Amino acid sequence: MDIVVQAIDIWKRYRGRWVLRRLSLEVGDSSLTAILGRNGVGKTTFIKILCGLVRPTKGKILLYGEDIHRGQGDYKSSIGVLMHENILYEELTIEENLRYYARMYGVEDPLSSSSAREAYELLGLEKYRDTKVGHLSFGWKKRANIVRALVNDPQLVIMDEPTSGLDEQATLEVARLLRRLSTNKTIIFTISNKEDLDILLGKGIKPVIYRLEDGGLIEYA
Numbered sequence: 001m002d003i004v005v006q007a008i009d010i011w012k013r014y015r016g017r018w019v020l021r022r023l024s025l026e027v028g029d030s031s032l033t034a035i036l037g038r039n040g041v042g043k044t045t046f047i048k049i050l051c052g053l054v055r056p057t058k059g060k061i062l063l064y065g066e067d068i069h070r071g072q073g074d075y076k077s078s079i080g081v082l083m084h085e086n087i088l089y090e091e092l093t094i095e096e097n098l099r100y101y102a103r104m105y106g107v108e109d110p111l112s113s114s115s116a117r118e119a120y121e122l123l124g125l126e127k128y129r130d131t132k133v134g135h136l137s138f139g140w141k142k143r144a145n146i147v148r149a150l151v152n153d154p155q156l157v158i159m160d161e162p163t164s165g166l167d168e169q170a171t172l173e174v175a176r177l178l179r180r181l182s183t184n185k186t187i188i189f190t191i192s193n194k195e196d197l198d199i200l201l202g203k204g205i206k207p208v209i210y211r212l213e214d215g216g217l218i219e220y221a
Contacts, residue, residue: 002028002029003026003027003028003029003065004027004028004029004031004063004064004155004156004186005025005026005027005050005061005062005063005156005186005188006025006026006027006061006062007023007024007025007026007046007049007050007059007061008024008059008060008061008062009022009023009024009058009059009060010022010023010024010046010049010056010058010059010060010061011023011056011057011058011059011215012042012045012046012049012054012056012057013057014045018215019042019045019215020042020045020046020049020056020215020216021214021215021216022215022216023046023059023215023216023217024216024217025210025217027186027188028186029186030182030183030184030185030186031182031186031187031208032178032182032187032205032206032207032208033187033188033189033207033208033209033210034189034190034191034197034200034207034208034209034210035188035189035190035191035209035210035211035212035217036190036191036192036194036197036209036210036211036212036220037190037192037211037212037213038192039192041212041213042212042215043160043161043190043192043212044083044084044160044161044190046190046212047081047083047158047160047188047190049061050158050188051079051081051158052068052069052075052076055069056069063075063078063079063156064078077105077152078154078155078156079154079155079156079157079158080149080150080151080152080154080156080157080158081149081157081158081159082145082146082148082149082157082158082159082160082162083145083160084160084161084164086133086138086141086142086145087145087148088133088141088144088145088148089133090132090133090134091132091133091134092132092133093129093130093131093132093133094125094128094129094130094131094133094136094144095129095130097133097144097148098110098111098116098144098147098148098151101148101151102151102152105151105152107151107152110147110148110151111151112153113150113151113152113153114153115150115153115154115181115185116147116150116151116153118177118180118181119146119147119150119177119181120147122173122176122177122180123143123146123147123170123173123174123177124143124173125140125143125144125147128140128144138165139165139166139167139170142162142164142165142166142170143170143173146159146162146174146177154185155185155186156185156186156187156188157181157185157186157187157188158187158188158189159187159188159189159190160189160190161189161190161191161192162174162178162189162191163191163193163196163199163200164191164192164193164196168199171196171199171200172199172203174200175199175200175202175203175205176203178200178205179203179204179205182205182207189207190212197209
């Protein structure tokens with residue numbers, strides 16, 4: 001199995017305290033990894049470090065063997081990122097947003113990849129395609145952001161709290177999507193709600209689960 005992600009001895013100091021300490025992780029190709037932890041333990045900080053948005057105080061992140069904080073950023077075209085907050089433009093419709101982000105990757109049709117099309121259909125976005133994002137509920141914004149993260153057909157998908165703020169039906173839809181995507185993509189996601197994790201597990205997905213505690217990752221039995 002090829003190694004896609006390596007987090008090597010990551011430390012991160014924030015506001016005078018160590019949020020992450022001695023954190024290491026290795027993730028292989030076409031796999032599903034869940035990071036469980038309560039709010040405030042550093043999950044989002046770690047996701048931002050994985051994506052290259054934040055530099056660790058110590059340690060390094062290798063994506064496909066490239067040190068993302070020292071390389072040329074070539075890895076960016078092969079990853080898709082979902083952050084907890086909405087990053088879509090609220091004055092634009094869902095379709096306009098998806099086209100805008102697709103063009104950033106040189107893609108004309110945002111649903112040209114099977115993964116983006118599948119997410120779009122499975123999450124039921126067709127009926128809101130011409131609705132401005134600012135008029136959508138948090139749950140529908142989250143669905144649209146998930147599709148946005150897939151418009152470049154990424155091989156690595158990193159998601160911060162993909163089920164947070166969703167009702168049970170939407171959580172089930174995300175579970176089905178994760179199960180399908182993990183057949184040919186590497187997926188890492190965080191989750192804080194044990195009940196949501198149980199819903200995902202109940203839909204047949206089988207992630208490797210870690211708990212983030214005291215700044216490090218512990219494999220979750």
